Amino acid sequence: xxxxxxxxxxxxxxxxxxxxxxxxxxxxxxxxxxxxxxxxxxxxxxxxxxxxxxxxxxxxxxxxxxxxxxxxxxxxxxxxxxxxxxxxxxxxxxxxxx
Numbered sequence: 001x002x003x004x005x006x007x008x009x010x011x012x013x014x015x016x017x018x019x020x021x022x023x024x025x026x027x028x029x030x031x032x033x034x035x036x037x038x039x040x041x042x043x044x045x046x047x048x049x050x051x052x053x054x055x056x057x058x059x060x061x062x063x064x065x066x067x068x069x070x071x072x073x074x075x076x077x078x079x080x081x082x083x084x085x086x087x088x089x090x091x092x093x094x095x096x097x098x
Contacts, residue, residue, distance in 0.1 A: 043086035049079030065089040
């Protein structure tokens, strides 16, 4: 299913798994991470009101994880904010072992 089709399906709002549910089936995925990568964990309260393109724009120009999370939250609220909004932003940075 393409992202465009997924947005228009009548079941787009139905949860298939939820934290705390008896039927939760966690999906664990490993991704390679490189210095400078940005990572986003969020609920549909963000993606319902902010486009993927806007999210990518904010993450691509972020000056800090906090700044990006606050900007995305404001964008979601400005877009209607009709659901709970959870946003976790992180980026990898090299350790300074000097």
